[in-house]
Amino acid sequence: MSRIPTALPRAGDDAGPVTGRNEAARNQRLRIRVEPRSAPPVPAKDGGALPSAGGSAMPLEELSRDERLYRMRHSAAHVMAEAVLELFPEAQFAIGPPIDNGFYYDFLLPRALTPEDLPEIEARMRTRMKSNVPFEHSEMPRAEALRHFAAQPFKLELIEGIADDTVSLYRQGEFLDLCEGPHVARTGDVPPFKLTSVAGAYWRGDEKRPMLQRIYGALFESQDELDDYLGRLEEASRRDHRKLGRELELFTTNELIGAGLPMLLPKGATIRRLLEEYILEQERQAGYQHVYTPVLGKVELYKTSGHWEHYKDGMFPPMQLEHEELVLRPMNCPHHILIYQSTLHSYRELPIRIAELATMYRYEKSGVVGGLSRVRAMTLNDAHIFCTPGQAKAEFAGVMRMVERAYRTLGITDYAYRLSLRDPDDHEKYVQDDEIWEVGERVIREAMAELGLPFYEAPGEAAFYGPKLDIQLRDILGREETVSTIQVDLHLPKQFDLAYIGEDGAHHRPVIIHRGVISTMERMLSYLIELYAGAFPAWLAPVQAMVIPIADRHGDYAHEVLGELRTAGFRAEVDARNDRMNAKIRHAQLQKVPYMLVVGDREQDARAVAVRTRAGEDLGTMPIFQFIDRLRDEVSTSQDPEVAGPDVGGRRQSEGAG
């Protein structure tokens, strides 16, 4: 098992007092990275590197890379705060921790910053660094610190949170900040950096508290590394599924439909259909039974399930009818439970696995929706496994194996398992019943142990009804996103008073395992678009081959080729536009079509096609049937991951794509 002791930021540290449970989770996440990725490291979105336990006296060269970066980023944040205070003497400053890829500092300023302000702040920072003044550590009695920061309410609040009688401070030049360090020795030790953006951020991450202005900076030890990072930012925007979705005609949005309600165009719909067909077949083989249930239900149903109490904010408001209130379902579990309940069940029938490609509607806040990855209408590859408590572990393990297999087929390699637990202090969000949490957690832990799969823990990330095992995918920038999730639920069986008849003839309560393997079609599609940069493997490509007639007289033959391909079950098109062959090739290339089949006089005479790949490779001329065999082999190989050999494990190095 890969758990590594948690080392939360210390109180008094810049990064410390603000740490809410999410930030704590992020900090934790960093420490459990299981398999080191080969260079360059793409750390998680937030959290920063490990601070050294020692003081700042140790020379930088003797520290680990993570510790050096931690100090440099932290120090850069201080220098930035100094520069901002110089620009806005009335500014209040809050916290400025190092984070992955750089640092930030939060301020309350008399006016809104714009990106145009960043060069000015950067210039002032560079002046500070040139002067190469030392970072000096000192301590001060609490009372004195409270006086010193009398005009800085955020600092006062941080001091209030420190238990000691003395507080730790760092000074560089005229700038004195509440801080536990450590720092680099002098401002001149801060390496290349670039201020990247300004954004709003709540004080202490609490939406009920003031909105501050946060300035983000990127910082690495060398200009090359910084350039590399900035290059990755560009690569990420090239791969952005919203951009590719438009260019490759995968999906579209429209103001008239509303935010978070994208529409899949034929090509995007083709990919989704392929994903659905794949997973439905996997489930059929694994003994799942597929059902259809409505997307609406009475409010009563969700009161019974507990959604109304714990998940109301995520639901669209009810529709008032004459004698009842209906809501759009935010989850599918209640409906599947009613299917289970529609008849009496014997222990001999269990486990019963009820599955559905089920559409649900969630009222996501307006500021968070976008593209396909965060939507208000989503279709989940959902299933609920009703089993005996004794079967839960094996069923859970079976789901994990299905996830591993599906990911291998989809080419997803960069992910981590997260055990999402409740925040025991949050009584509003989570159902209050210690036993269901303990039992659920135990099932997950034991199953993961038997499978030998590593995971990290995240308190405060559970579903309201139980703990879950989330599969966290990482994008090219290292940002994590929950996709597949498996949950062990003892709450809903209780709420609905579910039962099966046991060997002893008495009623027993089943356990429900909720799970999504592909997860929501929308989010998985957005991830795959970015993973493959739009260049889908042949089995998923919306158009697998583009037939390109060289001149008009080859049009009939091109359509014959098209017919052969379609008869063989492939997705192909003919580019019959009045364009030169070069233009057609370019067009197919930009559309990332895997194969271009050029047909001219020679091919027509030989009933052949000249095959070019989107990588620019010329495979030469071959008979149509030979190309069809080749494509068939390619597709069946990618859809059967066992051919590539079993490869169970957590995070693996991404091979990239495109």
Add this chain to the structure above:
RNA sequence: GCCGGCGUAGCUCAGUGGUAGAGCAGCUGUUUCGUAAACAGCAGGUCAUCAGUUCGAAUCUGAUCGCCGGCUCCA
């Protein structure tokens, strides 16, 4: 939901108070071409929406909708 930025043709973008522009894509015609862009012409916009300021608004102001970067939240 909150902070900030943005919204001009299908796409990418010019246009800062005086009658709306380009390239690509589209359509039509010419060309019939051998592995990443042939040539010519045509067509295409109540400048997101609504209200206001002004003799006059794409341009200034406000509200609403949508998009983007974050925060909070999340599959």
